[in-house]
Amino acid sequence: MDRLKRKAVLFFWILFVVSVSSYAQQPDSLLLDSLRVEGKVLVKTLSSDLFWGRGYVNRGDSIAADYILSEFDSARLDTVYAHTYTHNVNVFPDTVELAINGQPLRAGVSFLVEPWSPSIKGDFEVQYISIQDFLDDSVWGGKIRDAKDKAIVIDKKEMEGLDPEEIKKLKDIFDYLRFHEDNPAKLTIFLTDEKLTWSVSQKVMGKPTIVLKTNLTGDKLKKVSVHINAELIQNYEARNIVSQFNSAKSDSLIVFTAHYDHLGMMGLDAFFPGANDNASGTSMLISMARRLGMISRDSLDYSVAFIAFGGEELGLVGSKNFVKDSVLDIGKIKLLVNLDIVGTGSEGITIVNANKNTEVVNLITELNDQYGYFDSIQMRGEACNSDHCIFNKKGVPSIYIYTRGGVKAYHDVDDKAETLTLDKYSELVLMLMQLIEMP
Numbered sequence: 001m002d003r004l005k006r007k008a009v010l011f012f013w014i015l016f017v018v019s020v021s022s023y024a025q026q027p028d029s030l031l032l033d034s035l036r037v038e039g040k041v042l043v044k045t046l047s048s049d050l051f052w053g054r055g056y057v058n059r060g061d062s063i064a065a066d067y068i069l070s071e072f073d074s075a076r077l078d079t080v081y082a083h084t085y086t087h088n089v090n091v092f093p094d095t096v097e098l099a100i101n102g103q104p105l106r107a108g109v110s111f112l113v114e115p116w117s118p119s120i121k122g123d124f125e126v127q128y129i130s131i132q133d134f135l136d137d138s139v140w141g142g143k144i145r146d147a148k149d150k151a152i153v154i155d156k157k158e159m160e161g162l163d164p165e166e167i168k169k170l171k172d173i174f175d176y177l178r179f180h181e182d183n184p185a186k187l188t189i190f191l192t193d194e195k196l197t198w199s200v201s202q203k204v205m206g207k208p209t210i211v212l213k214t215n216l217t218g219d220k221l222k223k224v225s226v227h228i229n230a231e232l233i234q235n236y237e238a239r240n241i242v243s244q245f246n247s248a249k250s251d252s253l254i255v256f257t258a259h260y261d262h263l264g265m266m267g268l269d270a271f272f273p274g275a276n277d278n279a280s281g282t283s284m285l286i287s288m289a290r291r292l293g294m295i296s297r298d299s300l301d302y303s304v305a306f307i308a309f310g311g312e313e314l315g316l317v318g319s320k321n322f323v324k325d326s327v328l329d330i331g332k333i334k335l336l337v338n339l340d341i342v343g344t345g346s347e348g349i350t351i352v353n354a355n356k357n358t359e360v361v362n363l364i365t366e367l368n369d370q371y372g373y374f375d376s377i378q379m380r381g382e383a384c385n386s387d388h389c390i391f392n393k394k395g396v397p398s399i400y401i402y403t404r405g406g407v408k409a410y411h412d413v414d415d416k417a418e419t420l421t422l423d424k425y426s427e428l429v430l431m432l433m434q435l436i437e438m439p
């Protein structure tokens with residue numbers, strides 16, 4: 001953008017901000033509406049099937065990385081680049097089939113394959129082992145030995161009302177069945193009536209494990225047919241996408257981060273869109289980058305960087321590699337704000353790591369008192385639950401913001417753009433933009 005154009009745009013941006021400030025407690029409703037519409041389009045795009053759930057099947061993550069690169073490019077900040085790193089990942093690229101008593105079931109809806117599972121194909125006899133049997137030390141070992149070459153079926157619905165010690169004991173036995181290759185059974189099926197929640201793994205371990213959502217009791221399962229094709233990809237090439245805008249006054253940085261990766265596909269049918277987690281945060285980075293390009297660098301007290309991380313769902317792999325490879329001089333970061341799951345907000349926002357960052361937390365509270373953005377701001381202590389953690393551990397002042405209220409879909413096939421309300425998308429973007437302009 002040439003100087004004149006930038007100035008003209010700056011004028012309109014100031015007009016927006018002035019209109020925000022002159023109606024204290026009442027941000028400009030046109031601005032709020034248009035930002036929210038923009039957010040809807042971005043979230044819908046990033047969580048569409050063109051991106052394959054931004055996982056590793058069909059290189060969905062890489063398609064998303066290209067999209068973010070091009071969005072950052074069109075925002076015309078000073079630098080845009082990709083940081084490449086590698087990791088292993090276990091994927092389910094094609095066949096994921098399960099039939100119980102001859103009845104085929106829907107992947108992602110009725111059942112999940114645990115992400116570290118190896119491949120398996122065949123028809124298996126069932127060895128149902130009750131929770132009571134597992135709690136009896138004179139029984140469960142023999143039952144597992146009897147399950148040689150069969151499918152062990154465990155009905156977790158029988159666990160209701162157990163005490164914590166019993167639950168701990170069961171967990172240890174179940175982990176043996178899931179993670180150890182010397183488990184004599186061919187596979188383990190856990191029955192549940194709870195929500196199915198998937199994840200993604202860098203490793204292959206143990207024996208295939210399936211979680212099946214069903215009303216059936218364990219003793220009703222007679223025959224299992226299963227065909228799962230798993231593939232461990234070694235040294236998968238992934239990218240973090242970075243964009244920076246330099247202040248005329250300082251090279252000290254305010255950094256906004258969000259992971260763009262999600263879980264991808266479990267076979268050909270189960271698609272995990274990841275609208276809230278974390279197309280929402282990724283979209284906010286883009287919305288902010290678009291607006292930052294309209295602010296004069298002379299008026300900025302800090303340079304600003306946006307980092308869209310890959311590999312968060314694999315265990316913060318993108319941010320770990322980013323810090324390990326010293327992509328940015330983290331000593332220059334004055335503040336890092338991580339956005340992960342920011343697509344709701346009807347019940348307010350939560351700030352993680354609030355106790356260690358009172359200065360910025362007070363600033364946010366003041367802005368909220370002035371403009372009434374959120375109904376409530378909850379403070380949480382340290383939690384290593386997203387990419388901010390890696391920076392926090394290195395002593396970088398880092399907070400993590402997520403929104404509360406609305407849809408409960410999480411790591412499942414229902415985390416879709418259609419049901420994501422983006423209640424406070426605009427308010428959060430505006431507030432973060434105000435943080436940039438604070439001295």
Ligand SMILES: [Zn+2]
Pocket residue numbers: 259277278312340341
């Ligand atoms: Zn996330």
